[in-house]
Amino acid sequence: MSTPVSDDEKRKQISVRGIAGLGDVAEIKRSFNRHLHFTLVKDRNVATPRDYYCALAHTVRDHLVGRWIRTQQYYYEKDPKRVHYLSLEFYMGRTLQNTMINLGLQTACDEAVYQLGLDIEELEEIEEDAGLGNGGLGRLAACFLDSMASLGLAAYGYGIRYDFGIFNQKIRNGWQVEEADDWLRYGNPWEKARPEYMLPVHFYGRVEHTAEGVKWVDTKVVLAMPYDTPVPGFKNNTVNTIRLWSAKAPNDFNLQDFNVGDYIEAVLDRNLAENITRVLYPNDNFFEGQELRLKQEYFVVAATLQDIIRRFKSSKFGSRDPIRTSFETFPSKVAIQLNDTHPALAIPELMRIFVDVEKLNWEKAWEVTRQTCAYTNHTVLPEALERWPIYLFEKLLPRHLEIIYQINHLHLQRIAAKFPGDTDRLRRMSLIEEGDPKRINMAHLCVVGSHAVNGVARIHSDIVKSTVFKDFYEVEPEKFQNKTNGITPRRWLLLCNPGLADIIAETIGDGFMTDLYQLRNLLDFIDDEAFIRDIANVKQENKQKFATYLEEKYEVKINYESIFDIQVKRIHEYKRQLLNLLHVITFYNRIKKNPSKHFVPRTVIIGGKAAPGYHMAKMIIKLISAVGLVINNDPVVGDRLKVIYLENYRVSLAEKVIPAADLSEQISTAGTEASGTGNMKFMLNGALTIGTMDGANVEMAEEAGEENLFIFGMRVEDVEAMDRTGYNAQEYYQRVPELKQALDQIGAGFFSPEEPELFKDVVNMLMNHDRFKVFADYEAYMICQDKVNELYKNPKKWTQAVIHNIAGSGKFSSDRTISEYAREIWGVEPSDVKIPPPNEPSILSS
Numbered sequence: 001m002s003t004p005v006s007d008d009e010k011r012k013q014i015s016v017r018g019i020a021g022l023g024d025v026a027e028i029k030r031s032f033n034r035h036l037h038f039t040l041v042k043d044r045n046v047a048t049p050r051d052y053y054c055a056l057a058h059t060v061r062d063h064l065v066g067r068w069i070r071t072q073q074y075y076y077e078k079d080p081k082r083v084h085y086l087s088l089e090f091y092m093g094r095t096l097q098n099t100m101i102n103l104g105l106q107t108a109c110d111e112a113v114y115q116l117g118l119d120i121e122e123l124e125e126i127e128e129d130a131g132l133g134n135g136g137l138g139r140l141a142a143c144f145l146d147s148m149a150s151l152g153l154a155a156y157g158y159g160i161r162y163d164f165g166i167f168n169q170k171i172r173n174g175w176q177v178e179e180a181d182d183w184l185r186y187g188n189p190w191e192k193a194r195p196e197y198m199l200p201v202h203f204y205g206r207v208e209h210t211a212e213g214v215k216w217v218d219t220k221v222v223l224a225m226p227y228d229t230p231v232p233g234f235k236n237n238t239v240n241t242i243r244l245w246s247a248k249a250p251n252d253f254n255l256q257d258f259n260v261g262d263y264i265e266a267v268l269d270r271n272l273a274e275n276i277t278r279v280l281y282p283n284d285n286f287f288e289g290q291e292l293r294l295k296q297e298y299f300v301v302a303a304t305l306q307d308i309i310r311r312f313k314s315s316k317f318g319s320r321d322p323i324r325t326s327f328e329t330f331p332s333k334v335a336i337q338l339n340d341t342h343p344a345l346a347i348p349e350l351m352r353i354f355v356d357v358e359k360l361n362w363e364k365a366w367e368v369t370r371q372t373c374a375y376t377n378h379t380v381l382p383e384a385l386e387r388w389p390i391y392l393f394e395k396l397l398p399r400h401l402e403i404i405y406q407i408n409h410l411h412l413q414r415i416a417a418k419f420p421g422d423t424d425r426l427r428r429m430s431l432i433e434e435g436d437p438k439r440i441n442m443a444h445l446c447v448v449g450s451h452a453v454n455g456v457a458r459i460h461s462d463i464v465k466s467t468v469f470k471d472f473y474e475v476e477p478e479k480f481q482n483k484t485n486g487i488t489p490r491r492w493l494l495l496c497n498p499g500l501a502d503i504i505a506e507t508i509g510d511g512f513m514t515d516l517y518q519l520r521n522l523l524d525f526i527d528d529e530a531f532i533r534d535i536a537n538v539k540q541e542n543k544q545k546f547a548t549y550l551e552e553k554y555e556v557k558i559n560y561e562s563i564f565d566i567q568v569k570r571i572h573e574y575k576r577q578l579l580n581l582l583h584v585i586t587f588y589n590r591i592k593k594n595p596s597k598h599f600v601p602r603t604v605i606i607g608g609k610a611a612p613g614y615h616m617a618k619m620i621i622k623l624i625s626a627v628g629l630v631i632n633n634d635p636v637v638g639d640r641l642k643v644i645y646l647e648n649y650r651v652s653l654a655e656k657v658i659p660a661a662d663l664s665e666q667i668s669t670a671g672t673e674a675s676g677t678g679n680m681k682f683m684l685n686g687a688l689t690i691g692t693m694d695g696a697n698v699e700m701a702e703e704a705g706e707e708n709l710f711i712f713g714m715r716v717e718d719v720e721a722m723d724r725t726g727y728n729a730q731e732y733y734q735r736v737p738e739l740k741q742a743l744d745q746i747g748a749g750f751f752s753p754e755e756p757e758l759f760k761d762v763v764n765m766l767m768n769h770d771r772f773k774v775f776a777d778y779e780a781y782m783i784c785q786d787k788v789n790e791l792y793k794n795p796k797k798w799t800q801a802v803i804h805n806i807a808g809s810g811k812f813s814s815d816r817t818i819s820e821y822a823r824e825i826w827g828v829e830p831s832d833v834k835i836p837p838p839n840e841p842s843i844l845s846s
Contacts, residue, residue: 024105028112031059050186052118053096053126057189060099060109064230066838067103068239074835075154081332081828083148083155084308086346087141087339088300089280090159090242091133091166093651095190095229097124097495098146102232128183129652131165132244134284134609135570136677137378139651140456140814141339143677146488147818149233149240150514152831157242158304160296161191161227164279169609169648174625178282178612191227191244198248199224201302203295207399214356216399222273223248224303234490234514237835245303249273283611284570285384294392298400301345305353308334327360331371335826338375338450341386341442347373347449348403356399362406374825375446375453376483379674380460380468381574386442387433393440404440408432411448418475429471447472447479452825454481457675457696459716483821484699485675486814489516492681496655499538500686504806507531517810526803535806536799539662539686546660550605550644556632559639562601563792566687567665568649568657571610571617574672578766579774580606580665581624583785584643585742588631591640599640600789605657607646619762621645626751626758654678659685663710663788666691667781669772671716680812686802688791690784692777696812704808708801712784713777722776729767732775739778743767 035058036042040051047055075082100106113120133139141157148155167178205219224245231240249270255263276295281288312334313324336346347369354365379385393401408431419425431448433439447453447469455461461482465473473480494501494513504512507525512518525531540560547558567580584604591599606624610617628643646657664682666673666689673695683689683700690710691697701709714722733740747763749756766774791798810816822828 024108025112025115028059028105028108029116031062032056032112032116035059049122050126053123054187054189056109056113056120056123057096057127060096060103060105061189061230063103063105064099064232064239067232067237067835068230068241070838071237071239071835072241078154079333080154081335081826082308082311083153083335083337083822083826083828084158084304085141085144085148085155085337085339086158086301086304086343087138088159088296088342089133089138089339090130090141090145090157090244091135091138091651092130092142092229092242093491093655094124094127094129096127098491099190099230099232101490101495102146102150102234104235127652128186129165129650130188131181131183131650132159132162132280134166134280134282136675137284137340140485140677142651143486143488143491143814144818145231145240145242146233146490147486147814149231149238150236150488150490151815151818151822152233152236152238152833153240153818153822153828155240157231157240158300158307159242159244160277160280160300161244161246162277162280163246166280166609166650167282167612171621171625171645171647174622174629174645176610176618176621180279191229194226194228194243197226197307199226199303199306200250201299203298203396205398207402213359214399214402216352216356220273221250222276222299223250224299226303226307236832237837243304243307245277245300247274247276247299282609283613285379285381285572285574286611286614287384287386288613289386289388289392291392291396294388294396297342298345298349298397301343301349304343305346305349308336309353327354327358327364327368330368332827334372335828336373337821337825338373338446340376340378341446344375344386344442344446344449345397345400347445348400348407351403351407352399355403366407366410370449370451373446373450375450377443377446377453377455377460377464377468377674380463381672385468387439388442389437389439390432391437404431404445407445407448415475425471443468444472451479452481453479454483454825455674456483456485457699458482458484459671459693459698460674460695463671463716481824483817483825484696484811485677485680486812486817487677487680487684488814489513489684491655492658493684497538497542497659497685499541500535500659500806503531503534503538512810514815515810516813516815519807519810522803522807526800526807532796532799532803535686535803536795539660539802542659543662546656547603549656553647554644556642556644557639558603558642559601562603562639562642563662563788564605564660565602565663565665566605566657566661566682567667568605568607568646568654569676569678571608571614571620573616573620573765573770574668574772576667576669576772576774576777577606577608577620577624578762579667579777579781580604581620581627582739582742582774582778583781584631584641585627585745586738586782587641587785588627588634588637589738589741589745591637592634595636600792601640603642603644605644605646607649607653607657609649616761616765619759623746623751623759623762630751654681658682658687661685661687662792663687664689664691666694666697667713667777668692668694669777670694670714670719672772680809683805683812684809686806688788688798688801688805690781690788699811700805700808703811704805708804708808710784710788712780714773714780719773722773727770727773727776729770729775732778733767736775736779738782739775 032055035055039058042051100109110120145157165181165183168181170177200221201224202219208215208217225248226243229242231242254266254269276299281293350369351365354360412426431444433441455464465480508521544560625645631643658681661682664687666679670692676695692713693715746759752758819830822830
């Protein structure tokens, strides 16, 4: 049950959340009780906490609907250029609290729920995360949707409604175990099925070249059923749509097949078609060339493009009759952004529609396609690049293979004309890679078929131009751009850290919520003792709240005074959780060697999921757990060092852990992390970063001042130099005693006495084939960690560094990122026009 809020706390909440009118509170209570009764068919005697959550969700959703309908009417009337963000992942997390904040309803809902004798935080905890993503790429898409709505862009997210999202991670006996994420089991109050917009998607079949043109015939059809979820902008009455497709078998599926005598069998076989949208592939930065994944990629693209073209052709509200017949204006009305290469098939599919269906000539179709599409690259890791075997295309998408061959033929003709006789360049730049099997390079297809290509942080965009797409950059340098990633300050400050948001609003006003650059004004208070104290206090409160959560869940006593040292992200060798762990083991050894010495205490928290098939990542989780077990139970160590493996890291858990962090670990090998966005979330929430000059860390150091981050280790140039001379792990192992000790302990079974050989694969990797050069940065990392301890001993100086970081985080709002995409790639202008709310006359009718 909620505790009554003191007047002082109420006054603080008012600054950010606005005052709740009594009428609003009464109306919300009425609506809540109505939904409990009519929607959920329960009374207060039998209602469960989940019923109460659903009643509140429907109540809040009611406030969205009028704005949602009106926004779509407004777009039909104004007919602006529309932006379509295509992604196979949208890592949305929970919706309830975000919706209340963006609609300005949170205070009223808090009060209404309190008056009903319920605890709103308890209800918020019941909501399942929409875990339709793996990590950074999917979460970025979610932040982008929030910013596009908040900037008044006519934008649509398009993806897949997976029945099962990213698996739930259990840690059993130190090992990761996966459980299915049945997130739809209790229904989803935020989505609306739209069966009236169901569309056919074709697979298999063969191609016929006839006098009337090319026909793709004898295909198998799967239906795509759209589910729409509203995306509210921040207090601007704009509500955009994310449309997710679900696969449905047509009613005659396998029944038109007269040789299937078994009717029952045929109906059961409907599952084969519907499996397309059953489950999210749980790989992050890794390509696994499965046929089902290719089907998913084509399914989302084919359904989406039909939808886009339908909307383009009929631009008046409620009208489904085509009024546009010429595609001349298509690029001035439609932008398509490809979130990595996963939706790359949009390029050949758009060509197929224009040429085969709409009967445009090839040159015109190609010009329109290129002007419409733009591609974002998210990684330079070779194992992540999509390279599909041609035999899969021959079977699954025979017409698209022909189109890709033709695109490649004309592309190579242009290159050959520019560089006569340079056959090696033709080989490097081809969309088709020779070999057994021959493969289609989807990144090359995206670069050739788009008018803009961007990386996601300045250093990443430079690497893209000088390595992966060097040949393409030489031919069309004007095509390549940078768009440094960002995060939405609504979820990642207001929602997850209201205490900090309140202090900031009291100090500089609340304009920062839509213009994060205003955080710069906090520098005027860098020496203000009261402000420094307030910032330190809110961090302490967040730490205590999170420590309470940890103590309940993990039965470990947490020292609130310790540095909360946090690394949460997908488990991958390039992210170097092992480097973090080597510091932990070394710190442990130092305490054991000198038990009476004073050490700055640490609570090291590591969390994240490993892809189920990634053996080394799973061993890393087991090793962290094993090290934690030894350290946490060593009485000599006491409360000076604790190690916790955070189970089932996800969006809703990030919202709890990030505000409590003192130290953010961003320690990938320079040149491997394209951008990172967790780094930005920690910065905005008052943690200091220990990190390499990689991804967006470079720009963070620039914004906050490098002296306010703990930067260490090799730069990209150093890594490249080492690649030329060769990395010799053995040399570091022999030369650095603390490193040798830690590694010997892992190898000899000090952390796995029952199974001394358990971690031999990890040791062997580190010693003999570590692509990410952990040992090369070990010494610099240890020295840097000592600097962390030194600064932490001076709370005032630490907090001033924190203020520099918060003040410098304005650049990393996704509002800034999206404004740049809008102006420099999509050719649209962000708008601060506030659409009138449903209770006021429409500006359209005036």
